[in-house]
Amino acid sequence: MKRTQTKEPSFLGWALKIAGASGLTGIICCVAPAVLFMFGLVSGIYAISFANFFYHEDGSAGLGAWILRGLAVGIGVVGIILYRRKQNQCSVDPKRKLRNTVLASVMIALLAISFYLSLEQLSGWFFDNYIVPAQQADYETQKTAQ
Numbered sequence: 111m112k113r114t115q116t117k118e119p120s121f122l123g124w125a126l127k128i129a130g131a132s133g134l135t136g137i138i139c140c141v142a143p144a145v146l147f148m149f150g151l152v153s154g155i156y157a158i159s160f161a162n163f164f165y166h167e168d169g170s171a172g173l174g175a176w177i178l179r180g181l182a183v184g185i186g187v188v189g190i191i192l193y194r195r196k197q198n199q200c201s202v203d204p205k206r207k208l209r210n211t212v213l214a215s216v217m218i219a220l221l222a223i224s225f226y227l228s229l230e231q232l233s234g235w236f237f238d239n240y241i242v243p244a245q246q247a248d249y250e251t252q253k254t255a256q
Contacts (some may be wrong), residue, residue: 121210124196125217128189132218133225136182139164139175140233147241154244161237186222190215 134141143157152160164174171179193214197207 121214121217124189124193125214125221128186128193129218129221129225132182132186132189132222133229135185136179136222136226137229137233139178140237141229144233144236144241147244148236153248154241154246155248157241158237158245182222182226186218189218 140161143152143160146152146160147154147157164172164178166172190211194207194211197210
């Protein structure tokens with residue numbers, strides 16, 4: 111049976127997909143309540159309590175946040191392994207394969223960290239400017255209703 115040569119995987123496309131998935135997984139604890147609040151699916155109180163599940167009262171990362179960060183690293187590692195397997199299916203020079211794997215690993219790590227930090231800043235800004243004031247308004251409404 112004749113083996114067909116497959117096309118070499120897109121280096122940048124692969125890195126962007128894996129880094130995006132990894133970065134989003136690591137910060138989903140903050141992005142999810144912000145998105146749900148933005149679309150009006152949850153109140154400010156619920157959005158804050160959802161995020162509090164992942165963080166301690168002093169703002170430091172709790173067990174849930176570390177689990178998500180571990181999952182993010184796992185997604186990055188699996189992505190690199192899959193990229194390497196995909197590369198092994200085509201006839202690429204071994205030195206070039208190694209170079210591409212190292213570059214993909216560095217690119218995925220840098221992009222994932224950048225994506226994570228950007229979303230962390232954006233969600234922090236959104237919480238401070240929209241969710242916390244809505245939470246305080248919800249508390250005031252509850253106080254006056256009693």
